[in-house]
Amino acid sequence: MQKLYVNPLPVRIWHWTNAFGFVLLIATGLQIRYAGLIQLVSFKTSVAVHNWIGFVLIGNFFIWLLFYLFTDKIKVYHPELSPMKYFRASFKQIQFYGYGIFRGDPNPHHVSVYRKFNPLQSMMYQIIMMLLVPIQFFTGVLLWDVARFSAMIDTFGGVRVVDTIHVLLFIFFCGFIIVHVYLATLGHTPLAHFKAMLTGYEEVEEEPARGGSL
């Protein structure tokens, strides 16, 4: 087994803060939205906690953004510019998760310091980090003080439109977190990827690696 340092400290700090923050945001978000069904915490406390965590995660987002903007590690997010190459690699990856993994085939993606994401991860994380997460933060800030941002809210079609976008993304993140955790267990051992995100070192077999996380 070869050990590769693929998750530097700022990325790990961002990841785990983000992970726990998102879980808390989902929990408080459920409490806020379903106050009549769930009575674990008061509505007022849930709103206060939800707002605070939201702002912490906005700050945390900038740790991630600045780290990648000012280091060469940004290469892990560089898209594959050849569509043919990209679709071929994506198809292989889908084929692996949908069939090859059952037969014990090797993971077609080989992890390296500058290529830690497989094509599906690369596309998904770019969409999430550069589009969905900022939209979620932005709509969250608008809803945090509806009167202060009323002009902007009206520009986007009104408070109901902004809230609907926020809730749709909330639903997406609920699903994403469950699938993300499952795919993280598909390393060469069920805890391999979790350990890698704690220590920073990914254990990579000399042979093509099995599994990957999304």
Place this chain on the structure above:
Amino acid sequence: MKGSSVMGATILSSRLRVLMLTGMAALALLGWRADARADVSDLSEEDQACLKCHDRPDLTKTLENGEKFSLHISGKAYAESMHNETSCEDCHDSIDAKTHGKKPSAIESSREYALGMKDICEDCHKKKFKEYGDSIHAALIRDGSTKAPLCSNCHNPHTVQSSEKVRPIADTPCASCHKEIFQAYSKDVHGLERTAKGKTAPICADCHQAHDVKAASLGEGVRDTCLSCHEKAVETHANWLPNTQRHFDAISCPACHAPGAKRRVNLRLYEGVDQVQLSQKTGVPQFVKRAIAADEGNLGLDERALWSLLKEMNEDNVAGNIRLRGRLEVSSAIEAHQLGEKSTAVKDCNTCHQSGAEPFQSVIVTVAGPDGRPLRHGIQKDVLISANSVNSVSGFYAIGSTRIRLLDYLLVLVVLGSISVPIVHMTIRRLFRRALEKREAEKAAAAARDRDQV
């Protein structure tokens, strides 16, 4: 030097004392004069001549409509009134002293007479008259109302007192038309305090204005009036209420401060870039006509009917950009005057922020009518939770209670799907692994058998 300055100060002080004494004497004299005016003998000779007949309580006239009209003017009350320096002739200049009382003059009704006299008030009370002209009362009169108040319905011109003078609350003229509302007020926190302490609590005109009276359910006037006395209300609410300003914008004060009141959602139409409340123009009854046409079963507009009503109104409207903005309010003016003590106000977020909350069970849509009164039409309550209303009711959303049901189903579907996919994937992996292990074992066994045979 020091001595002269002390002396100077003493002279100044003695002069000041003389000046003050003179001032006090002048004030006392004026006071005496004012008291002295409160007598019939202080009125002009002409006025006293009028009162010779009109101070008789039994003096009446039968009008054309059969109404018995009192012509009695109490000389004492008149002399004590704010109009004691206005002579009879100043207002009744059309009367010919030579023929008055000798030749019968036809008056249709007391209402007609008051209507004819009201413009005379304008001669002196120009500012108040203009305010009154912009009021809902004046609009109703222009619209042909025979009940809306004229000057003399609220202010008896012969007995009118200073508005500064605190009178028993039962003497409030508004009570004669708005009887039930006044009864509610007299028992609420303001009414009880007014009765007990006088001016420390507001009465009708303090909140609704005496002359520039507008429909309370339109605009933000009444809320701002509450805040003009309860100056620290925003600050104290901000200590515990998240999104305070939004709550102030979207909820009328009585909705929380009138315990037990039935609440409703009032979707109000706003137009143009500045988003001013839409008012229907005179002679263009587009809102009422279209709302009735769209509401086929008379059950209230559903989401599609509301959407098409807004679309049609947007097409017609020059200012464009017609939007609905919701507001929580109590469902009647009587309930708006049942305000309780601060301790009884709604503070529990769950009152509104949960599915099926009481305030969201009744919904109406409103525009300001040409006469200043609100024009309303019922809306089906499910409009607030329908995915089809995202656009039409875009300006109103209350967390929990008006959440879109379709999103709830989507959440359940996504969560179940996200759990099911890994379970199915994991199960297939295990089944394959077993099959592979079995095949490997069989291969190994076959290889072992082959080795044994060799």
